[in-house]
Amino acid sequence: MSVAGTAAPRPAMKPKRRRIKPRRVALYAFLITLTFVWLVPLFVAVYEAVRTNADVTKNGIFSLPQSFTLDNFIKAWGQTTPTFPQGYFNTLVVTIPAVIIVLLVGSMVAYAISKYSWRLNLVVLMLFTAGNLLPQQAIILPMFRFFLTPLFHIPEPLSDNGLLYDQYLGIIFTHVLFQMGFVIFVLSNYMKTLGNEVIEAALMDGAGVLRIWGAIVMPLCKPAVAAMAALEFTFIYNDFFWGLLLMKTQDRRPITAALNTINGQYYTDYNLLAAAALLAAVPTILVFLALQRYFVSGLSLGSTKG
Amino acid sequence: MGRQRWHLLTGRDKLVLAVMVGIPLAIDIALVWGSLVVDFLWSFTDWQGSGDMTGGGLGHRFVGLMNYTQLFDGTYPFFWSAVVHNLFWLGFLMFVATPLGILLAVILDGQLKGMAFYRTVFYLPVVLSLALIGIIWQLQYAPDWNRGFINGVLHFAGYDVPGIKDLPLVGQWFRDVSKTDWVGGDLAIIPTVIAASWRHVGYICILYLAGLKSFDPVLREAAAIDGANARQTFFRVVFPVMKPINIVIIVITMIEALRAFDLVYITNYGRSPMELLSTLITNNAISESTRIGFGSAIAVVLAVVSLVPIVGFLIATMREEKQ
Numbered sequence: 275m276s277v278a279g280t281a282a283p284r285p286a287m288k289p290k291r292r293r294i295k296p297r298r299v300a301l302y303a304f305l306i307t308l309t310f311v312w313l314v315p316l317f318v319a320v321y322e323a324v325r326t327n328a329d330v331t332k333n334g335i336f337s338l339p340q341s342f343t344l345d346n347f348i349k350a351w352g353q354t355t356p357t358f359p360q361g362y363f364n365t366l367v368v369t370i371p372a373v374i375i376v377l378l379v380g381s382m383v384a385y386a387i388s389k390y391s392w393r394l395n396l397v398v399l400m401l402f403t404a405g406n407l408l409p410q411q412a413i414i415l416p417m418f419r420f421f422l423t424p425l426f427h428i429p430e431p432l433s434d435n436g437l438l439y440d441q442y443l444g445i446i447f448t449h450v451l452f453q454m455g456f457v458i459f460v461l462s463n464y465m466k467t468l469g470n471e472v473i474e475a476a477l478m479d480g481a482g483v484l485r486i487w488g489a490i491v492m493p494l495c496k497p498a499v500a501a502m503a504a505l506e507f508t509f510i511y512n513d514f515f516w517g518l519l520l521m522k523t524q525d526r527r528p529i530t531a532a533l534n535t536i537n538g539q540y541y542t543d544y545n546l547l548a549a550a551a552l553l554a555a556v557p558t559i560l561v562f563l564a565l566q567r568y569f570v571s572g573l574s575l576g577s578t579k580g
Numbered sequence: 581m582g583r584q585r586w587h588l589l590t591g592r593d594k595l596v597l598a599v600m601v602g603i604p605l606a607i608d609i610a611l612v613w614g615s616l617v618v619d620f621l622w623s624f625t626d627w628q629g630s631g632d633m634t635g636g637g638l639g640h641r642f643v644g645l646m647n648y649t650q651l652f653d654g655t656y657p658f659f660w661s662a663v664v665h666n667l668f669w670l671g672f673l674m675f676v677a678t679p680l681g682i683l684l685a686v687i688l689d690g691q692l693k694g695m696a697f698y699r700t701v702f703y704l705p706v707v708l709s710l711a712l713i714g715i716i717w718q719l720q721y722a723p724d725w726n727r728g729f730i731n732g733v734l735h736f737a738g739y740d741v742p743g744i745k746d747l748p749l750v751g752q753w754f755r756d757v758s759k760t761d762w763v764g765g766d767l768a769i770i771p772t773v774i775a776a777s778w779r780h781v782g783y784i785c786i787l788y789l790a791g792l793k794s795f796d797p798v799l800r801e802a803a804a805i806d807g808a809n810a811r812q813t814f815f816r817v818v819f820p821v822m823k824p825i826n827i828v829i830i831v832i833t834m835i836e837a838l839r840a841f842d843l844v845y846i847t848n849y850g851r852s853p854m855e856l857l858s859t860l861i862t863n864n865a866i867s868e869s870t871r872i873g874f875g876s877a878i879a880v881v882l883a884v885v886s887l888v889p890i891v892g893f894l895i896a897t898m899r900e901e902k903q
Binding site for chain 1: 697839
């Protein structure tokens with residue numbers, strides 16, 4: 275196979291190139307079958323979403339379409355609780371600040387523990403990483419209680435009830451808290467691979483540590499930070515648990531938690547559910563298709579240490 | 581070297597660094613690790629909470645190990661069934677989904693046509709939220725022949741496909757099976773974990789492929805020169821060298837099995853027959869009743885079990901660090 279693309283094929287090579295290896299055929303057959311199986315659930319969702327309820331009820335989902343409609347999308351867009359524009363807003367108003375803050379804070383901690391030696395570096399890293407790996411349900415009860423406790427009054431634009439509970443701020447805070455461990459783990463590993471000479475030179479020239487973080491380290495970390503941004507966007511966008519439990523007002527819930535409400539509301543209307551699921555999936559799918567490389571390299575950084 | 585840099589720092593620099601690490605660390609310790617301590621303390625009380633969980637946190641009636649006794653002696657039947665479900669979830673991911681992900685990674689690491697397409701297909705579910713995956717699979721599993729895709733196909737085969745519908749036993753089998761309520765029966769956890777695997781396989785594939793890319797091709801060439809075939813090369817050369825990533829994958833699989841929540845919650849609120857430890861915590865203490873002491877005991881069990889893979893991962897990371 276590797277001869278392909280070299281000089282003009284010599285007649286003697288011809289039979290060899292034409293020979294079909296059974297192993298290779300089996301491999302393609304396996305891959306194509308699996309690809310098909312993998313795509314079926316998505317196709318079914320699309321197929322359900324573009325047909326009318328009456329058509330599917332009468333003919334079954336496994337039939338040729340007797341209808342084509344975009345009404346399910348229109349209905350899901352405006353008539354669910356929350357509506358989709360509201361749901362997207364709820365998600366973005368949480369996701370964008372959370373991603374920015376977690377990258378800022380996470381990169382600062384990663385920088386401090388990977389570039390300056392103190393005895394507790396490893397312990398700090400372990401505490402953050404382990405905290406990130408704990409199932410969130412294990413600590414939801416105290417967190418829930420903490421969110422309801424008026425330790426100090428949070429002023430109006432940030433919270434309209436003075437608490438963290440049922441507020442965008444609370445969800446942002448939780449995401450930063452839980453995603454920090456992962457960001458620190460990945461970025462500190464990445465930063466360790468960077469040379470220290472520039473930092474030392476800058477320190478001798480009298481630059482402060484904060485300045486070095488912003489002017490030297492962060493620019494060098496651009497690929498890792500970009501990968502983390504793509505990944506964290508997906509992680510936080512996809513959150514269901516915190517948005518469901520720490521946000522009481524249904525109209526403020528992020529889109530994934532809103533799916534739960536819609537699922538309860540329209541559990542008999544599969545066409546609408548399918549349309550709602552697809553609408554909710556669109557932003558992450560777009561981010562994934564546009565930034566697949568960053569997304570994959572972000573996950574890879576987490577598992578292979580650069 | 582690090583020491584040297586430390587001496588270049590001014591007092592102000594040291595203060596800035598201390599704040600940079602100190603504030604996030606303090607918040608992390610207080611809320612994440614502090615929460616575990618609070619869970620632990622609550623688990624010895626019979627605190628019922630009050631409607632909205634306001635009111636005092638500690639100082640409720642101390643009941644010793646009562647909550648734990650109720651869990652372990654079967655007084656509360658859902659605990660052991662949840663343990664079984666979590667174990668099944670773990671077993672299925674570990675022995676079916678994870679190996680399939682590794683196999684796909686090995687295949688996709690080779691030279692095949694249309695590679696980018698295959699990768700995109702298998703990676704796509706990884707970016708979808710599990711709640712959304714729950715809804716997408718609800719469409720496949722729905723019980724009515726006209727609603728559920730799986731039952732629709734079985735129904736079609738049993739009633740409309742000439743070769744199948746007329747076969748005496750087979751046709752009837754298709755007709756009978758097409759009435760199955762996949763996620764309503766006692767074994768509902770099986771179809772649910774299959775839906776979870778749809779995502780998990782791609783996740784493992786991405787991680788493992790990253791490991792394979794960093795694998796030194798010289799080793800593979802050496803194995804080929806020694807006459808090893810593809811399978812021997814993988815099991816005797818690649819797999820052992822990939823030990824660090826194997827550990828990461830085992831840890832991730834275990835954590836995913838313990839964390840499972842969204843998928844069952846969106847399907848049936850994590851109630852029987854799909855209860856998991858994670859859903860028992862929220863259903864006992866937040867959503868349906870407010871038995872906070874009891875819910876905390878389950879949370880403690882979940883946390884202790886989770887610490888096994890977490891500590892394993894930390895030890896493995898530390899070892900690597902020392903090398």
